[in-house]
Amino acid sequence: MSQIRRKRTASDRKPLGRFLSWTSDRPGIPEDGESEMKEDRGPSSGFAASAESERDVGWGRVCVFLKRLGKKGDSRSLSLAHCDLTATDLLELATLLQFLPQVEEMDISWNELIGGSLTALTSHLQHVGEVRTLRLCSCRLNSEDVVALGEALSYIPALEVLDLSWNSGVGGGGLQGLLGNLHPSLRELHLVACQLTAADATVLGGMVAALPRLCVLDVSCNAQLIQEVDTGGFRELVSSLSHATSLTTLRLQACGLTPDSLDALGGSLRCLPSVGELDLSCNKLLAGGLSRLTFHLAHVTHLERLDLHLCCLTRDDLEALIQVLPSLTALTELDVSSNKEVGGVVHPLVSALPVTQMRRLPFNSCYLSNESFTALALAVPYLRTVDISWCKVVGGHLALLLDALQPSVISELRLCSCELTTDDMQHLAAVCRRGCLSSLRALDLSYNSLVGDNGWCSLFAAGGLGSLEDVDVSLRPSTSAPCSAWLPALLRALPQMPALARLAMQRWTADCQEREQLRYCLKKRSVLLEWDPDLQDTSSACKGNSQESLEESQPEE
Template identity: 45%
Template sequence: MEKTDDQNCQERHEEDNPKRSPFDFVIKQFQGKKCAPEERKEQPSAIKQFFKGFDFGKSEIKDRRETEETETNNAGADDQSEKQDLSVEDGLSHLTSEAESPSGEQRFNQFMEKLGKKPNSKNLDLNNCALSATDITELASLLPFLTELEEISLSWNGCVGGTLKALTVHLHHVNQLKVLRLNNCRLTAEDVISLGEAFEIVSQLEELDLSWNSNIGGKLSLLTKKLQEGCKLKCLKITDCNLTAKDGESLAEILNVMPNLEVLDLSINKNIGCSMKVIAQDLKNVPGLRELNLHMCGLKQDSLQGLDTALQHLAELRKLDISCNREIGGGFKASTAHLASLKNLEILDLHQCCVTEEDMTALSQVIPLLSSLQELNLSSNKNIGPSSDPLLGKLRFLPKLRSLTISNCGLGEESLSSLAESALHLPELEILDLSWNKCVGGNLKLLLGALKLATEIQVLRLSSCNLVAEDLALLTSLRQDGHLARLQKLDLSYNNIISDEGWAVFCQGLGAFKELSELDLSLRPSSCRDCGPWFRELLAALTQLPALAELGMQRWALSESQRKQMEGFNQDNKRNIRFDC
């Protein structure tokens, strides 16, 4: 006989569930199974479930079917409850993971610690840290947490080149950025483009230093064309970037959008001199310029003329450096008309400009009118010689002069006498460099009066001056009489003709120079000479100079015993004593 569907269902159920008594089911209902409140309302009571097996006319199959449905519902409730528990546990686990993960500040601190730097929320100084491309990417990811950042310095990290875009796309997070320094980072054309795009974001930028990136040459327009009207740049440095004449023209075109510019440094770009006339014409757009550095820019006489014309618009200029432009020699006589108008000029650097005697005549009429001048450098203009007398004699009109550098100028005794007379009126003089002027040897006594009054002098350079024992004795007596009390650096190198007796007298009085931090007694590179009997006096004096950090003793031949004594003193006192013979 063929089985009915109900019978088949019953057999399958009995295979999976062994027979139980009705009492087993009642007990199961009271075992505390979890279920939703709604499901509990729909479930039959335990008493009713117990008596269902005794109802009139109801089959056992129906009872078991209801039993199966009830257990299924209970099991579903259990599963749902377990899922909810797991969901809660997962949520707690997620919150715990977030709590344990480092914050942005912690990540930044860890990043800086890894590089051996102290974290600073306003100044990010990572100069010369051997950064990798990965470091730059990591740094970029930290920018959103550095909203107070005002300075970023990544100079001398070659791996920055080619990776700058990873950083610039996040600069909008540091919209208070004022200083960005990228010296010697091997920047590429793509980096320059990225930097240009960043100008639209970092509107508060005041200083940009791209020096020592030679690949910028010929590509400066990729940057300058992005500068917008009202740019807040105050300082722009592009030293030694292999700039071309075209780059100079690009720079000239955007000077009108940088009205706040105060510092412009184009030094060591030898090819930019060809466009200097164009640049000079637009300097009138930056009337607040305070510092103009054109050292070694390939300037010519016509460039100097254009520059002089521009000076009439630069009344705020404090520093003018046109040094190491040899082809401007002979051009000063026709290009100093507006130099005298720089009443606020403090620093004038004309060293190694091939200045001629006619130039000196013109400069002698102008420089004494620069009443605020504090530093004057005329060094390595070998031809000025006797023609320097008028200028040196008028330095008395520069009472604020603190630094005078006239080394290797072929000075004569008359020039030295003119200088000595003017120096009596220079009470604030701190630095005097007369090196490589042979006339000083034997004539230092001409400066005796000036050196007595120079109470502020800290640096005295007399290298290769043909000094004699008498000159060293003069220095010693000055100090013993209470003069030169603030002297910190004394250069007596390359004075080979000083006798052993002269060195002995000097070393005996050397201990009186209590503020001395640097002393150079080295001989010429081609020389080698025994230290002589004065070594003992030198060693004794060194113990009396607590501030001395560097001592030059090159080309002085030391015995094994003397060398050991110097090395011991070097190590024990943590000094830097240089000797090689």
């Protein structure tokens, strides 16, 4: 018998369609009427249906790719940070961009294996022309990657945020690949820890001059940026800032600033009255030269946040700062922490500030005295954040600070290593009962080993911490103590802390059953418990306890 079948004509196939009309709801076997309707729609309808089907298939491929990486599909946001992407993954992602035409944010940061292969992605950026945010932090990008990115920026003219931080290959000449390729629409440029040199500063100056809408410039942690101030480099960079009239945030943390560089920076700040945040922290070399900048700060009338922590400020620096503070009428945050000399000028410093509008004024590691601690109480009623960690004078005198708190104002209280006593903790408990800490989200009481069991019991039994998200009661690394006396109070308090997300209690010891009770209670709430690894390992021996006995031991919620 012949194995070749005769093809059926159209007339032969129609009766078969009618004969199988009971399966008309199945795809691929339409009824006559449905077939005729498709014929009436014309070829354009067929193309549209085909295109829609292709998009559905493409989106399915995108979802499969994301699911493999533990991510969920979002047509407008592509977040693949910390996914251990390889060059092969990047190539596959590039082929999927055609199915993401509406994506506005792409974050591929912290994928160090894709360095050297960014071209695979940039060659497909024409499919995602609506991208407004592109983050490629810590991807080990090299100069060739930066050049490829620069050449592809024409595909994404709507780009507003570009973050290439923590890529050492950007510095040392790599930044040249972006020169002339950034669009005027760019609003944020982040180049933290890119090993930028003085030559890169010159290139960056040329880029900034062509970005009239730039609002945020962050070049922190580039210690070589300030080399040869007098011969160009940094001076050209800060001079270009006069063209960035929209600049509101300038971050120069840990850039090796010197008094000479402050001269250059100060002249440019006079042309930038809209700057609201200035971060000069962790620049120890500017010690003794802050007066070169404060003279110009008076013209930055919109300055809201000034960060000078860990700058080795001298008494003369602080006096120069105090003189200009009355001119900074918009200031809400001032950070002069980790400067030893601050402890001696707290009273004049606080008196010069617009205290009623201050929201953050940390004095941690400032060698506070009894007098300066008393002066701090003047500002506490208005602060959202209070940080006086590593100030031994607080111990035994915490009541002075707590009594100044206003109800439902403070959201962060940090008292790490303050030599707090049991009386201090009981006074803190009384403040909780009054409702003064009802809006508190972060509480750091770590490294206070002088607090007795009664103090911890009083705190956890007080209540009034319904908004608390983060609490740290850890002990110093060299110490340990049992928590059996106050752990039941903590277990009873947990249901009254519905927002709790992290509990740190390093170096506290407990028996097997107690550890398992706490672990089980927090696991039900998805709370991160930070406890010593050896204690956590030991707790695994308790897993033989029945689930029922654990549930019976939990406090009622």
